[in-house]
Amino acid sequence: xxxxxxxxxxxxxxxxxxxxxxxxxxxxxxxxxxxxxxxxxxxxxxxxxxxxxxxxxxxxxxxxxxxxxxxxxxxxxxxxxxxxxxxxxxxxxxxxxxxxxxxxxxxxxxxxxxxxxxxxxxxxxxxxxxxxxxxxxxxxxxxxxxxxxxxxxxxxxxxxxxxxxxxxxxxxxxxxxxxxxxxxxxxxxxxxxxxxxxxxxxxxxxxxxxxxxxxxxxxxxxxxxxxxxxxxxxxxxxxxxxxxxxxxxxxxxxxxxxxxxxxxxxxxxxxxxxxxxxxxxxxxxxxxxxxxxxxxxxxxxxxxxxxxxxxxxxxxxxxxxxxxxxxxxxxxxxxxxxxxxxxxxxxxxxxxxxxxxxxxxxxxxxxxxxxxxxxxxxxxxxxxxxxxxxxxxxxxxxxxxxxxxxxxxxxxxxxxxxxxxxxxxxxxxxxxxxxxxxxxxxxxxxxxxxxxxxxxxxxxxxx
Numbered sequence: 001x002x003x004x005x006x007x008x009x010x011x012x013x014x015x016x017x018x019x020x021x022x023x024x025x026x027x028x029x030x031x032x033x034x035x036x037x038x039x040x041x042x043x044x045x046x047x048x049x050x051x052x053x054x055x056x057x058x059x060x061x062x063x064x065x066x067x068x069x070x071x072x073x074x075x076x077x078x079x080x081x082x083x084x085x086x087x088x089x090x091x092x093x094x095x096x097x098x099x100x101x102x103x104x105x106x107x108x109x110x111x112x113x114x115x116x117x118x119x120x121x122x123x124x125x126x127x128x129x130x131x132x133x134x135x136x137x138x139x140x141x142x143x144x145x146x147x148x149x150x151x152x153x154x155x156x157x158x159x160x161x162x163x164x165x166x167x168x169x170x171x172x173x174x175x176x177x178x179x180x181x182x183x184x185x186x187x188x189x190x191x192x193x194x195x196x197x198x199x200x201x202x203x204x205x206x207x208x209x210x211x212x213x214x215x216x217x218x219x220x221x222x223x224x225x226x227x228x229x230x231x232x233x234x235x236x237x238x239x240x241x242x243x244x245x246x247x248x249x250x251x252x253x254x255x256x257x258x259x260x261x262x263x264x265x266x267x268x269x270x271x272x273x274x275x276x277x278x279x280x281x282x283x284x285x286x287x288x289x290x291x292x293x294x295x296x297x298x299x300x301x302x303x304x305x306x307x308x309x310x311x312x313x314x315x316x317x318x319x320x321x322x323x324x325x326x327x328x329x330x331x332x333x334x335x336x337x338x339x340x341x342x343x344x345x346x347x348x349x350x351x352x353x354x355x356x357x358x359x360x361x362x363x364x365x366x367x368x369x370x371x372x373x374x375x376x377x378x379x380x381x382x383x384x385x386x387x388x389x390x391x392x393x394x395x396x397x398x399x400x401x402x403x404x405x406x407x408x409x410x411x412x413x414x415x416x417x418x419x420x421x422x423x424x425x426x427x428x429x430x431x432x433x434x435x436x437x438x439x440x441x442x443x444x445x446x447x448x449x450x451x452x453x454x455x456x457x458x459x460x461x462x463x
Contacts, residue, residue: 023425031398036461040118055092065390068369108379124220133404141228146181148358149234161378164198178215179361189396191215193385205242233355248305258337290315402451
């Protein structure tokens, strides 16, 4: 017996049709319009626009950021947007884009400063529009804006300028990044992506200070000393005397990993059992087998900033974990340092442990253009990192403004692409209007229409 198989057999060809690919990207174009990002970038990069140029540098950078959000990984992936002028307008050719990146890289410091200024201007507007859903809404010392610092390795598969061997025996780059934490409701947004060679140190205080300065400059109020309303979180790489002293001088709150001294076992036995208090799970319930104690008075903190506290967590290693020589009485001891005096040990430790969300932010950044630096020159890849940061912000801003209160605000790039950006649609022109018809067969069509409507109802940026 002949079988036709499980799926319909269709014939294929090419034809001029009204179908639109990546029509869900309208969510991004409306976010750019609401944030005024296109105007801000156009003004900031005006010095790089040549006389009689057809394409504006600001729009080219916006287009590149959108292509990364939609799944692109290289400059040439802009072809996806170029194929849909009805949705994305005129898009520059590959040679034009390459020339712009080369021109920006020739004066990379000024170009990065210009792009960063436009990003900060747009961020201030977005956070103001977001209201109670913004990261800085009613921020206080008890509920601060959280900036997470962390580094990651990027593998280089070819000889690129300043690529070097990494501490994990790989080859590539070691960027240090800062993210604004949106809490459990959102995915966060990149404030700074600082590109470094692969052999850059993990706990280099100078790099941590540079990244933190850039991150603080991205906040809407641009106050170099914002006070305890801002919390800087970092792992043990940020737990250095130089960095904590600098943070103290800026009067910001910090919560950073702390390396315990060699005599920790002796100090541990000085702490009475009644001093230890149970640690908390993420839901606020006591965690069995994990306890906390304040070791500040037991440690030699000479050279560290005044007012610093060191909180130690002890926990039994999970079943199957290999024991380490520095485990004490079967407990694994870890510590962090903070200058926060408000709150219990349990609350401060839970707040510090939520820094683990930064790993999710890095994964999102790598899924939005950071996994592979596509260009050869180091300064060119520095510009690329600015575009990656823009892509991270575009994605975060779009869901913060249009999907607040919906579970979709926590969707990561892959899910957003699969459910929203690739909804089938057709393009129609009538009465001097361009209309995109989303397929009513899509489960997510109403969601994206509601989102676009919400963005268009926001007040327009001031001219």
